[in-house]
Amino acid sequence: MAPSSEIYIESTDTDPAVRAQSALHHTQQRLQGRLATLTEVEPEAAEAGESVRAALTEFCAGELRRYLSAADRTLYATASGAAETRLLVRGLRTTGGMLDRDVDLLSAAGDAASATTLARAIEAVLRAHLAVERNVLLPALVGLPGADLPALVGDLDTLLAGGTLEDPAVVDVREIPHGRRHPRIFARFARLAPGESFTLVNNHDPKPLRREFQAAHPDAFTWEYVESGPERWQIRIGREAGADA
Incomplete structure (x- = not known):
């Protein structure tokens, strides 16, 4: 008999795959919420416009980029070789590259107004990018042979926390x-x-x-x-x- 911790009703809150999707959705919401809060600040109304630019750059070049990299190494890497998800991953990597390029532009922005404009563009692309991850990629991974979504989300969280993944020979x-x-x-x-x-x-x-x-x-x-x-x-x-x- 399986241990009690492994007994669950499929597609309910006790299903590890459902819980993994919920945990990742929470992480995505936190990213979007933080970026939305930063872009709501009008730089000309701020006491120090430089603080707006610095906060946007720190978040996008730090936390946002870590998420994009972690998702690529875990979720995308697993789905990239399967025929049914290969094109989906290519699309996600394309928008991920767009986000990465705009983060570089943001880091080079010379003033708070330019940084805020770029950050709002990043926010719009990110919202669509994460929606595809959440609504298309994750359900596909649940049904992909050999994929273990809870383990993949666990690996993603490890990378977000600054840890490393084991790649034994x-x-x-x-x-x-x-x-x-x-x-x-x-x-x-x-x-x-x-x-x-x-x-x-x-x-x-x-x-x-x-x-x-x-x-x-x-x-x-x-x-x-x-x-x-x-x-x-x-x-x-x-x-x-x-x-x-």
Whole structure:
């Protein structure tokens, strides 16, 4: 029997995927709310226009950029190789690049009025960008083979807090419960750059996993047996050099 902490009713508040979406939505709301508050200040009415410019620059170059980077390394990286979400990720990365460019322009703004105008443009793009994440990407990740949304949101929160993600060269899943093995492996694959690889260690030949890889990342991965039983299997799994990361 599964531990009580793993018993939940799907698509309700007890579902870990629903809770993960809610937690990420809260983070997004906080970002939008902070930026909206800063852009509401009229620089000519402020006692010191420089303080307005400085606050906008600090927030956008700091907290906002950390979120964009963390989302790319976790949510986007996982969805980028799957046929059904690849174009969606490309679109999100395009608007993310637009935001990144405008943050550079904001940092170079010479006065508070210019900074506020740029920040309002950033706010408008960010609102649309986060809506696509929330309403399209997250539901797609819930149904994506090998994706573990609660784990991905947990990794995103780790990066936002200044932590680092483990990218081990060897992923040994022999002591991990069967239902948690594939999400762990897919999450490691998602963080590979083109041409990189890791070694999977398992206690059986993971043929079902290979079929899942072929379904989710057709022709974008490599699979090389290093050791083939009878008690231990080692497979070097990589991302094709020409594949999208």
